[in-house]
């Protein structure tokens with residue numbers, strides 16, 4: 555599918571107006587003035603938001619007021635919760651996309667600043683690691699891509715992957731209260747089931763990165779996950795028994811990532827390694843299999859170094875350095 559159309563600031567403004575007049579009816583004249591829009595435009599806007607699930611109560615002679623606002627991830631619903639200084643200052647919201655990573659690539663090529671975020675309520679062709687696809691539930695999960703422009707060489711990017719996983723893990727723990735576990739390189743598990751995946755894509759020259767797209771998928775408020783992945787994946791709602799505020803989770807992720815990212819750029823992975831290891835039961839002493847293209851490394855994990863390389867002691871006693879792959883416990 556083609557990538558959808560950005561939601562546009564009119565929806566954001568309408569939501570702001572409705573939220574700041576909760577319980578109060580506003581007539582057409584007031585809406586037109588506040589939104590600086592034509593009456594035709596207003597009706598079109600009402601019809602668009604209603605189609606996406608917003609409920610307006612209409613009373614002849616009095617006007618409209620908000621009845622139900624879905625848990626969208628519009629800028630006006632995320633930004634009041636931001637604790638980051640520049641990540642998330644610009645949020646491009648979509649109701650429907652092919653892939654948010656793809657949109658973020660286009661925006662990055664157009665020159666948007668670092669920290670720009672793309673979020674979607676629904677993603678039709680979500681991309682996962684190792685060429686897999688990523689499934690998300692409309693309006694229930696977090697589907698987000700972030701543009702980064704670090705001064706790094708391409709070989710330093712694998713560490714950044716670990717940093718993003720650590721930020722996601724901290725945000726999930728802070729908002730849900732669940733114990734999280736990082737599975738190398740950056741899956742976030744709850745009770746051994748994957749609830750969050752990260753796909754970092756880069757546009758680089760041989761010696762420097764032009765930009766990075768960090769793609770984050772979190773299974774948040776779905777009751778269950780598709781049957782095909784039910785044995786290894788779950789949702790935060792399923793694990794915690796409650797609905798979680800997606801907007802706060804997005805804001806917290808941006809907060810943790812911004813602070814870890816700046817620390818990483820200033821001080822390198824060494825400064826974050828202990829934190830990462832403390833948050834991962836997979837870093838040492840786990841019997842694992844790492845599936846790589848065309849081969850499989852099997853053994854016990856022996857920690858990571860500051861390049862983000864995972865050490866595996868094979869059955870023959872040899873230590874193998876692993877940089878990429880898919881880790882499974884056995």
Ligand code: BTN
Pocket residue numbers: 652653654655656679680681682683684686688696697698699741750751752753768769770771772
């Ligand atoms: C994984 O396979 O574990 C990584 C999954 C990453 C999914 C996210 S959802 C938002 C962003 N857009 C995409 O198409 N993929 C990433």
